Amino acid sequence: LAVWQHPYVNIFKHMRVEEWKKTSREGDVTSYMDKTLMCSVFRIRGSIPASNYILLPKTSTQSLGLTGRYLYLLFRPSPAKHFVVHLDIAAEEGQVIRVSFSNLFKEFKSTATWLQFPFLCGAAKGSVYESTAKTARHGLVGPAPSTVRWTCLMMDLQYVLSVYLNRRHSHLKTVKLCANMSVKNMFTSDLVLDPGVSFNEAKQAGLASSLGTGPMPREMSFPVPKGGSWHDLYDYIRFPSDGAKMPFDSIQKGYPSAVSTCSPAERSPMREMSRSVNISKPVQDRVSLIQQITTPKLGSRTSRSHRSAVRIPCTDDGGVHVYAHTEDDINTHREDNTHTHTPQFTPHLYVTDLFHKATFCAFPAPTHCFALWTKSGDTVVYPCHAIIVSMKISSGQQRFFIGHTDKVSALTFNGSSTVLASAQTGIQSVVRVWNYLKANCLAMFKTHAHSLSSLSFSYSGGVLCGVGKDGHSKTMVVVWNTLRVTKGGEVSVLAKAHTDVDIQTMKIAFFDDTRMVSCGRDNVRLWRVRSGALRSCPVNLGEYHALDFTDVAFEEGHSADREPEDRTLFASSRSGHILEIDYRSVAIKNVRRLLPAQQPHAQRREKQTFGMGLGIAVNSISVSSAFCATGSEDGFLRLWPLDFSTVFLEAEHEGPVSLVSVSDDGLSVMAATSSGNLGYLDVSSRGYSTLMRSHTDGVLGFSVDGIRRRITTASCDRTVRVWDMDSMQQLYDFVSEDTPCSVAFHPSLQVFSCGSSSGLVRVFDIASAKLLAEHKQHRGEVVGLAFSPDGEFMYSAGSLGSLALYNSSQEDHHVLRVLGNVVARGTERAPDALTVSSDNRCLAFVGPSEYTVTIMDARSLDELLRVDVSILDVESTSLDSARKVCFSPASTGHLLVTTSANKILWISANTGRLLREVSKVHKHQCSSLAVSEDGRFLLTAGHNAVKVWDYNIIPPQMFIGHSQPIRQVNFSPDQMAVVSVGDAIFFWDFLAHPQETGTDRRRLLSNGMPRRTAPLPSSPPPCLDISSIDRIGQGENRCSLFNLLFFNLVAANVPEHVFNLFLLFLCYLDFLEVEKPVRPDCYKHFTPRFKTSTLDQSTATPELGEEGLSLKAVIGYNGNGRANMVWNPETGLFAYSCGCVVVVENLHTGSQRHWLGHTEEISCLAVTNDAQTVASAAGGSGGSRSLICIWNVHYGTCSNTISYHRGAVQAMSFSRDDYFFLTVGDFTDPEVALWSTRTYQLLSRVSVSGPLYDVAFSPSAASQLACVGSQGLYFCNTHTQGLDVELKVQRVCVPEEVGDVEPTALCYNANSILFTGTNSGHVCAWDCNTQCCFMTWEADQGEIGVLLCRGNRLLTGSNTRRLRLWGVAAVQGMIGAPVLLEQEMMLDGTVVSAAFDDVMDMGIVGTTAGTLWYINWVDNTSIRLISGHKSKVNDVVFSPDERHFATCGEDGSVRVWSAPSNELVVQFQVLNQSCGSACWSPVVNPSKGGACVVGGYSDGTLRIFRLASSEMELKLHPHPVAVTAIQYSANGQVILSAGRDGLMAVSSPVTGLTFRIISDHKGAPITTIQCYKEFGLEGNEMWLAASADRRVSVWAADWMKDKCELLDWLTFPAPESDSLPPSLAAFSPIDPGLVVYTGYGVERELSFYSLAKKRVIKKIALSHWAMCFSLSSKGRLIAVGSKERVLKLIKSSSGRFQDFLHHSDSLQTCRFSPSGKLLFTVAYNEILLWEVHFNS
DSSP: OOGGGSSEEEHHHHHTGGGTSSSEEESEEEEEEETTTTEEEEEEEOSSGGGSEEEESSSTTSOOOBOOSEEEEEEEEOBTOOOEEEEEEEETTSOEEEEEEETTOOSOEEOSSEEEEEBOBOOOTTSHHHHHHHHHTSOBOSSBOTTOOOEEEEEEHHHHHHHHHOOOEEEEEEEEEESSEEEEEEEEESSEEETTSOHHHHHHHTOOGGGTEEEOOGGGOOOOOTTOOHHHHSEEEEESOSSBOSSTTOBSOOBOOOOOOOOOOOOOOEEOOOOBOOOOHHHHHTHHHHHHHHGGGOTTOOOOOOOOOSBOOOOOSSOOOOOOOTTOOOOOOOOOOOOOOOOOSSOOEEBTTBOTTGGGSOOOOGGGOOOEEOTTSSEEEEEETTEEEEEETTTOOEEEEEOOSSOEEEEEEOTTSSEEEEEEOSSSOEEEEEETTTTEEEEEEEOSSSSOOEEEEOTTSSEEEEEEEOTTSOEEEEEEEOTTGGGTOOOEEEEEEEESSOOSEEEEOTTOTTEEEEEEBTEEEEEEEETTEEEEEEOOOGGGTTOBEEEEEEOOOOOTTSOTTOSEEEEEETTSEEEEEETTTTEEEEEEEBOOOOOSSTTOOOOOOBOSSSOOOEEEEEEOSSEEEEEETTSEEEEEETTOSOOOEEEEOSSOEEEEEEOTTSSEEEEEETTSOEEEEETTTTEEEEEEOOOSSOEEEEEEETTTTEEEEEETTSEEEEEETTTOOEEEEEEOSSOEEEEEEOSSSSEEEEEETTSEEEEEETTTTEEEEEEEOOSSOEEEEEEOTTSSEEEEEETTSOEEEEETTSTTOOEEEEESSOSOOSSTTOSBOOEEOTTSOEEEEEOSSTTEEEEEETTTOOEEEEEEGGGSOSSOSSOOOEEEEEEOOTTTTEEEEEETTSOEEEEETTTOOEEEEEOOOSSSOEEEEEEOTTSSEEEEEETTEEEEEETTOOOOEEEEOOSSOOOEEEEOTTSSEEEEESSSEEEEEEOSOOOOOOOOOOOOOTTOOOOSSOOOOSSOOOOOOGGGGGGSOSSOOHHHHHHHHHHHHHHHTOOHHHHHHHHHHHHHHHHHOOOOOOOOSOTTSOOOOOOOOOOOOOOOOOOTTOOSEEEEEEEOOOTTSSSOEEEOTTTOOEEEEETTEEEEEOTTTOOEEEEEOOSSOEEEEEEOTTSSEEEEEEOOGGGOOOEEEEEETTTTEEEEEEEOOSSOEEEEEEOTTSOEEEEEEOTTSOEEEEEETTTOOEEEEEEOSSOEEEEEEOSSOTTEEEEEETTEEEEEEEEEETTEEEEEEEEEOOOGGGOSOOEEEEEEOTTSEEEEEETTSEEEEEETTTTEEEEEEEOOSSOEEEEEEETTEEEEEETTSEEEEEEOGGGGGTSOOOOEEEEEEEOSSOEEEEEEOTTSSEEEEEETTSOEEEEETTTTEEEEEEOOOSSOEEEEEEOTTSSEEEEEETTSEEEEEETTTOOEEEEEEOTTOOEEEEEEOSOOOGGGTSOEEEEEETTSOEEEEETTTTEEEEEEOOOSSOEEEEEEOTTSSOEEEEETTSOEEEEOTTTOOEEEEEOTTTTSOEEEEEEEEOSSSSSSEEEEEEETTTEEEEEEEEGGGTEEEEEEEEEOOOOOOSSOOOOEEEEOSSOTTEEEEEOSSSSOEEEEEETTTTEEEEEEEOSSOEEEEEEOSSTTEEEEEETTSOEEEEETTTOOEEEEOOOSSOOOEEEEOTTSSEEEEEETTEEEEEEESOOO
């Protein structure tokens, strides 16, 4: 494609059609304004299309020269009229091909230079025309309907020329648009453009011109109203189109067709013994006869070498066993063909000369067994499903004829073998006529018949005859005139006839083009074409009238004294009769019958004779001038003299012989069997050669041995076969009693394993044909079988969910581990349901459900990761299930998953995160995928096609050849070939050779120790140029100079003491700076929440993929942030911050992704206009600068970081073109920094004198932006000079009439108007051109912190909790007209963030209450999306059934949430109190009203809330001080509570009475109460209490008997201290006889106290004082939270631990769920829910 033609060429604009200088028009051609498209279009009208047209270019002698592959035409056929379009396309061969399409054409026609396609007009959606078209599966033939719509037609010019004429597309020469139509435009492109996809959707999907795809250009697009669908308004037609179409080869809107699948039969493999080649007695008796027949015709043919061989190994795949002369042996003529391919950058599937596949392909199924000799007798032509193969019998060299889309059902040659005709199966059967020598298609035409069963060419090639069935299943015979087809002429019908008689085959007499003969059940008929009519007469069969005839053949040769038609006709039958018919007299001359020989014993063989009795069916007959060949049902190819006196040569096959054919020279006889074998008998040497072997049924799976270059295949025919990849020969054949389903080669040994439908897994040694092992670990079919790359382990998966691990390093392959119900059930994922990573570490599969993918440790089958793919698709309305999985090379760390929604997902094998995805991979579901070993290419198979993708997903190349769904596809180990199996085994050459890996030049230190000094730079350090400081930006201070000095000192590698002096100097200057900035009194300004905790950087974070915890969900939204929520309605992106985590939530499913990169509270977020990038900002830890993370939305990864501002980041914004990124510092560093989004390098910066609050780029001018702050409004402009960007600022004060106010928020509209909001509630409107305020009004009574403008609507949000929508249409004229308050809402807190759609109908708003609201102005409704606590959360606890959890906080609320949706169910609010603890009732009794939650409050009360009624059921007041701990007894009979004074109360939850006060801990606040049901001690439960004075009491109680006795009293000594961590204690859930304690002491540790032994039996050291801890019921896990923000997960049995840093403040609560699978942690109001991974 020429550079100027990329990405597309607007033809009308390029040719300046409206000027009519480069183009011409004729007749009624006018322009008008179309109301639908809202633009000017051309209308072409007239009763005669040829007289009313637009021609581009002006004359037909000129050329457009447009090289784009795809032509896009935007037009609308005129209702009730016809139209015609002519395209003249130049081919690389020098020809000009005319392609025409019109709704005038009734059927497809083709010549060598002209293609005519019928165009079927579509109708409007929902109309009667559309429903009729869908029902009939075709459009409306003839004039366009009245409801015809504007249409975008995309025609693949390259495809049209290649498929229909075998020509290569060069360029588009001319276009002629003829009446009657309206046309908007045309363009050409090499891109596949989708008019129904917007630019934002295209960016989200990763469509770009560099990838070969994209959205429609705006100037070419059709308008779509807001909320509308393109496809509901217009038609998009692609040619070639998707789905089934009628009539054939028409241009119309496609409707996809369903895919049918078949399940394999059941069978199991065993080694088949070699068969001997026996020499029959007739062969020995007739040697002299053979010599007489063949000697005169030997010519230059080379005779075969004669050897005596009695036993030949059975190496054929079809079970062919040959009986021939003793001196013969089975010869194989293959020679290794060496093909040299030029390395290419784009992948091509290439099969020798077209693809190297035919010998490996299955020979056709028994219904279509036929093959042809060429005239020379050195080549055979046969079909392989949809491909026709021409093979040289001496070398095995192949050529291919590709173009059919379904199985080839018939073949025929003309007499000279220069023209070949072929037909394919299907409802609309197609015939193709080929130039055999050039392998190009001369003509293609439909037959008006269902699948043609027979074709016959006349000897001259001028007449072609075909037999098929019509729509009423009546036999139809068609005769075509093909005389001019080789000269580019059309194929026309000479005659056509319908008949009720059955026709098996029909042949044209070689001596007369107008005469034919046919045979079938009960008839043999002679046909003749005369005067355009086809007539027939039957042969009087007499007593043989009931025979089922199979084949006919004419007597060869000619005598001068006889007429041409004076010859004998032979007819064979299924009863074994062979009739000799006198063609001239139409009478039977002789009848013979083939009978089975009598065999006295097994080893004796008598010659076959004709006679009476039960005959042997003769399936085929062929006659030469010297002998006759027959192929029969008993598997014999027999040669007879023409008098049929005796058989003189025969060859036995293991399947019925369905075809025999004698070559023209009479030296060779070809035989094909119904079992898929093709071979030939050399009559002169009496040697038999097998040309083609195959499975007799579909191939289910394969595996490749890369060392020995072998491939093993499993088939529905119950065989496993081993093939040589170089010679294409079958080496071994293993026969099974049940169906082999999957196979796998050992990576290094000559061993393969086979899994069968019965669940058996067998392991075979190929060299010795020995069964090494047999295992029955599966009850269902084996759907997956794999070896680890190092050969140490083998894996198998069953269809009923089982997974087995074997030790393949031992010969017996003994079982190491078997798991049940881990693999998804079903057989649809066979044969490659398992995949092993290339580093031998991981095993992946779909399971345990179809919606999840599991990754296990490949050596132990321990689960490492589980990914739910059903929640990854935001837009889908149905659950997406996983289909196939495949590891990419270990270096990438990717696991690829195909889904039922026809997608490929790239998932991180370490974290389970979705990295990227590709949609619409195939027309149907992807059935197999594989990644090349170098990680550069991806293979996918879907239905009948193979696609090759660049791993970075450049648009794929598609390759066809299969006629049935593909089961498996993979690269060969050397990546030089691709293998695909299904209906056959296809072996493709792969031209994109693997990359050469060079030597790694990186030098590593041998001892692994770090260098003592920094390495010197390769070039001298840069000179310190003070003048360069001025170019950095305005407002430069001394830090820039110090930074420059610092980096120059580093580059110069100065001594250490120089660095120390430099740092001391900096510290001294900071000390001198005594003036501190004052925090502004403005809610819009971000103020980080005060924290006393500091982050500990020296933590033991786990390795990637080995984490014991993974963040599952974040509960709540940080209402303390500012503009910390983003939402894009077009892409569905919804992100917000909570603490130091960015939460990306799917609004449809509620699933979350978490971006973890910050350690401090996130202040604000910003999103690019294409919603592909999000920026998040947070303060730095330990006094460092703020950190800004740049996130790639698609992959969820941090692509860049910026650490610049000294304080917090107040605001961020991207420019309209996403080229610039702007950041604003807080009051401590009021600076505006401008960054490049390409490199995120600082371009310019400006410091101002006062705090800044908000910033925004102009949507109309990328160089304009504005800021607001305490000193007023700042208008800014960017000026670019070369690589330098300068930011110029102009400050403007707020109008005096508004008063002494500060602008706090701003936003632009689309017409250069800027709105600003103030802290007094006023809104000012500014003219950006004059920088003047022309209008103000009071929009609120409080400070406005949020402003958004969309069109004529303005949104304001303030600290009065009001959200108001204003109509500002009058402001557009800048005349000061009044504005209109359209709507208003009151929310639950100050508005801090907002995002709305383009028309301000709906949006999301965040408040300081920690709530995100969905706002719908149309319905005037608000819905709570995200809820959270505004203040500190004191406790979180799971319900016993884990269906709910409860939280309580300082704000006095008890909130109940549902699990696992994490949605707020009910909130119980107590005013002016704080709730310090909460717990659930232990037993849920439906008869008593269900579960209850009890909260302990700061006024000493307990309140019991019932979940079912959402009401408070009881209020108790057992304490005079704040309640610090609360717990139900184990059986729920009492409530134990404790106050800050150390007193504990026992109360009844039924009566509310307190019947016991325990004062043992009086004076020290109780920190913990825990109850445990225990029957081994006196009483039926134990409970403990821990107090702040490091004392723990353990009690035994029987509340029914009012008993409560002290069991033990523990005291833990500690030194004096003012600030102490809490004392915490809990029973061990594994062993309740152990009490685990932690608190202040001499050492930071966990102590395990044994109640039985009365002593501490174990201690685990801690790195920090514990602020909270929790013990898991499984896995012996302990979670410990610290003030240093560290969550530590400890394995109590081993002391091993992992640290997690996901909170921005000190942890105060952590709590395992009752099952131990989940963990809650709380830091202030941040609630994180974790999933526990190693809990066993």
